[in-house]
Amino acid sequence: MISVVLVTFNRAERLKGSIQDILDQTFQDFEIIICDDASTDSTALVCRDFADRDTRIFYFRQPQNVGMPNNLISGFQMARYPYLAILHDGDRFDNQLLERWYEGIQASSNIGLVFNATGIMNKAQELTKCFMEFEEGIIEGNQLLEKVFFRRWHFDSPVYGEAMIRKDVLNEIGYFDKRFGFYADVDFWMRLLHRYDAYYCRSILIKGRKNNSTTAFCRQYDTHLPTYEQNT
Numbered sequence: 001m002i003s004v005v006l007v008t009f010n011r012a013e014r015l016k017g018s019i020q021d022i023l024d025q026t027f028q029d030f031e032i033i034i035c036d037d038a039s040t041d042s043t044a045l046v047c048r049d050f051a052d053r054d055t056r057i058f059y060f061r062q063p064q065n066v067g068m069p070n071n072l073i074s075g076f077q078m079a080r081y082p083y084l085a086i087l088h089d090g091d092r093f094d095n096q097l098l099e100r101w102y103e104g105i106q107a108s109s110n111i112g113l114v115f116n117a118t119g120i121m122n123k124a125q126e127l128t129k130c131f132m133e134f135e136e137g138i139i140e141g142n143q144l145l146e147k148v149f150f151r152r153w154h155f156d157s158p159v160y161g162e163a164m165i166r167k168d169v170l171n172e173i174g175y176f177d178k179r180f181g182f183y184a185d186v187d188f189w190m191r192l193l194h195r196y197d198a199y200y201c202r203s204i205l206i207k208g209r210k211n212n213s214t215t216a217f218c219r220q221y222d223t224h225l226p227t228y229e230q231n232t
Contacts, residue, residue, distance in 0.1 A: 001029040010043065019034070027096075032058065033078050038064050068181070088161060091208045096205065101114045104200075112166055118131050139197060
């Protein structure tokens, strides 16, 4: 039902936790496509070990480094299921992430994107900050564009790179534009929201590290975002 596309590059040790979190989901009807952007560490060994133990896991290694958009596109092209969950290595996922995303995307036939509140964790994986920007529920695409995307500086986005989309919507509006590099996802969300609505899960379903530069978490640290400090 869900194709999880997990992109990775040189983060073997932290990747283990990300993969295990996906395997421990309450929603179990999925495949995992791990797209490795030609890592030079032990990423291949980690992924093959998991793949040997679970037939739902497919490991693909790029022959050379191609960058995030191309690496992600490879996963899209291999995906077999109608819903695509885009995830990044090193992040930690709540065990209800896929279930909540799936429920959200089923709320309306016009929902093309589901995303959620996120958290920042320290090296001990303790939550230190969280980002909750909207109320739970459907957000009209044009409203999200006009009131959020178009009013932010530095090409910022409330969708931090990880989300669920419909495969037919992807085929309709086209893949990530490789010209934009790490910001290719922002361009994609904006094109999608011109035609479809989004669903927001107001729960911290994903936690990342501040220095996790493979993800779009590196765009989170602008002072205009609503944040909630935790005592650690």
